[in-house]
Amino acid sequence: MLCLTINLQERQPPGKGTMKIVSRLIMAFAALWLVYLCSSSRITSRNASLFKAQFGNLQMSSFNLVIAHPDDEVMFFAPTLLQIDRYLDQDIQLRVICLTSGNAEGLGPVRSAELKRSVHILLPDRSVHVTVADLEDSMQVNWDIEDASQIIANQITDNAPVIVTFDSIGVSGHVNHISCFDAVNRFAKTHKPVATYALKSQKSRLLKFTGLVRPILSAWLRRENQEYFSTYPQYIHSLAAMISGHESQMAWFRYGWWILSQFVFSNQVVPSVAKVINVVD
């Protein structure tokens, strides 16, 4: 009888172990955000030193972001754009060149207008030249890289531009993102001098969706800073640009992206490998 009593007392209600794991995960998540809230000054000083190291010695005439779709600028590049806006001289022209209108679902004109609104919300104190071209928005169609390069050349006519775009993986493997990389490399081959940088993709799908974890660990544990990192206010600012700027794109799953993706918190932009990729003439 005594043994039976003890066994009944030790038996845990079903799901209690799961609840314990979930509560610990929630506490860890909350702690991570608390660290993030308290990290703004550290993040700001690391962003400043990285900007100085990457762009401080460049005699650039313009800074250009080449993207494939309206919303790429904020979904993937907001941490970079916000630091550029903060540290780049106001006299240097900033351009956003979008190679499609995002017309895959017939919303091209709407999405073009949304891009301009999003950029204005994201960078309200800077005059940004936004261009939307009419290449096909499709995951199945490879662009003519010469045409895409010519669109870039039509916009970037100054002699010392810096260009940032996707890398050869294109974050998500989207063919339009990858074509941006190829088009910029083609442009760089024929329009020197130019410095090109690419947003480094995360090859591991798991790591791509670890949200704040890796960036915050990197901000605190790595001595050398290699990425631009939005502070908490900057993150909220970029989320507002997404929600208010790209209303047609705000399906429920986008909120998941804004919690789980690394790219809304940090960007690693690295010199592009234009000199070694195989560009066919």
Ligand SMILES: [Zn+2]
């Ligand atoms: Zn895109």
